[in-house]
Amino acid sequence: MEATEFQKWIAEYYQLRGWSDLDIFVRIGFLSEETGEVARAIRALEIGRDRPDEKAGSYIENKNNLIGELGDVLGNVVVIANKYDIDLEEIFIEHKRKLSNRYL
Numbered sequence: 001m002e003a004t005e006f007q008k009w010i011a012e013y014y015q016l017r018g019w020s021d022l023d024i025f026v027r028i029g030f031l032s033e034e035t036g037e038v039a040r041a042i043r044a045l046e047i048g049r050d051r052p053d054e055k056a057g058s059y060i061e062n063k064n065n066l067i068g069e070l071g072d073v074l075g076n077v078v079v080i081a082n083k084y085d086i087d088l089e090e091i092f093i094e095h096k097r098k099l100s101n102r103y104l
Contacts, residue, residue, distance in 0.1 A: 003088040010078040020079055027083075031076040038073055041066040 001009075014020040022030075043049070044062045057065065081088060 003092070007078050007082065007088045010075055011082050014075075014079055020082070024080070024083060027076060027079055031073065031080070034069060034072040034076055037069045038066065041069045 011020065041062065044057065045059070045066060049056060078088065081091060
C-alpha cells in the first residue's frame with residue numbers, strides 16, 4: 001500500500017468510527033499510549049516478559065505484536081497529519097532533507 005493510499009484510508013476509517021473528531025490533545029494522549037505499547041512489544045522481543053500474569057510469546061508472535069503496535073502509532077501520526085493537512089510524502093521528504101543536511 002502506498003503512503004497516500006494509507007493516509008486516505010485512515011482518514012475515511014477514523015471518520016467512520018468517529019475517532020477523527022477527538023480533540024488533538026486526546027489524540028496526543030493516544031499517541032503516547034501507543035508509543036508505550038511499542039516499547040513494551042520491543043521489550044518482549046529483546047528481553048522477554050516475566051510477569052506471572054502474562055504468557056510468553058514466540059518470536060513470531062512478539063514480532064507480529066510489534067507490527068500491530070507500530071501500525072497503531074502510525075495511524076495516530078496520520079490522523080495528526082490529516083488534521084493539519086500535511087501529506088505523508090511531505091513528511092518523508094522533509095525528514096530526509098533535515099537528516100541529510102544535518103549529517104551528510
